Amino acid sequence: MCLTALRExxxxxxxxxxxxxxxxYAVAGLxxxxxxxxxxxxxxxALERIGAELVRLREDMLQGFKRHDEIxxxxxxxxxxxxxxxxxMLEVIKRIQEEQRNLRKGQVRIExxxxxxxxxxxxGFGELSKFAGLTFEEFVRKFLSAGLRRAxxxxxxxxxxxxxxxxxxxxxxxxxxxxxxxxxxxxxxxxDMMKLLRKAELAKAKYSxxxxxxxxxxxxxxxxxxxxxxxxxxRDVELIIGKIID
Numbered sequence: 083m084c085l086t087a088l089r090e091x092x093x094x095x096x097x098x099x100x101x102x103x104x105x106x107y108a109v110a111g112l113x114x115x116x117x118x119x120x121x122x123x124x125x126x127x128a129l130e131r132i133g134a135e136l137v138r139l140r141e142d143m144l145q146g147f148k149r150h151d152e153i154x155x156x157x158x159x160x161x162x163x164x165x166x167x168x169x170x171m172l173e174v175i176k177r178i179q180e181e182q183r184n185l186r187k188g189q190v191r192i193e194x195x196x197x198x199x200x201x202x203x204x205x206g207f208g209e210l211s212k213f214a215g216l217t218f219e220e221f222v223r224k225f226l227s228a229g230l231r232r233a234x235x236x237x238x239x240x241x242x243x244x245x246x247x248x249x250x251x252x253x254x255x256x257x258x259x260x261x262x263x264x265x266x267x268x269x270x271x272x273x274d275m276m277k278l279l280r281k282a283e284l285a286k287a288k289y290s291x292x293x294x295x296x297x298x299x300x301x302x303x304x305x306x307x308x309x310x311x312x313x314x315x316x317r318d319v320e321l322i323i324g325k326i327i328d
Contacts, residue, residue, distance in 0.1 A: 219244075219253050222265040222298045226254065235259065247284045254296055260289050263296035272309045274299065279317060295319040304328055 223242045230236045236256065242263070245255030254263025262285045264278045278297050285293045297319055302310070307326045314321040 218267050218300055219265045223254060226263070226296065226298070230261075236261075247281060247288055250281050250284055252281050252285070254298070257289070260285060260291055260293040261296065262293040263298065265298040267300045269299045269302040269306050269310070271303075271306050272313060275310045275313050275319065275321075278319065279313075296322075298322045298324075300324045302326055 223244075227236070227241045230242075231238055231240070236259065240256065242254050242256050242261065245252045245257075247255075247262070252262055253265055255261065262278065262282045264274055264281075266274050275297060278295060282293050282295050295318065297310070297314070299310075299322070302323045302325075304326050307323055310321055310323075313319065
């Protein structure tokens, strides 16, 4: 197209834009549509980028869920093993507790038999001591000393003696280990038990340690024996009674 024709075309277009309203709107519409299309192109590109990001995000999420499931599976295995170990431990504890109960029952029976045997020996030898020229108190000192040595509670060659604590006579006494005891032929009340406890408190104050307390009675009335046994359990007193009478 020559320059003159181009000028004429431009002049005609400008004239139409001024004079022809329909043509003017048509040109304006074409210009606006082109801008819209450009914007749509830009939006489509942006959407493509967002879509690619969403795909990567989905892949990352799937990988994360997979790792999470694997960790949960490992933890579940560990929890199952811990439950099994815990149940096994509970079974062992139950067996141990049952064995301890059986041992305690056996120990109680043994202690009852030993106490019965000691009582019988005290009762029998208490009578025989008269013929051996020993007082009951002397017999008990020798009898208990021998038993304590056999048990390893006192050293070899050591004997219980008659001693004094703050002027109070103690007829079964040892300073190391500290033992405070009483031996009496007959008891119809808990007076001998209370007397022993009072002397034990004197020894505790003097030597600054808790003494081992022993009370030996050849014959006791049943009511007194019950009361003394109750006190002996509460105050940790070793009580030996040879014979109980009504």
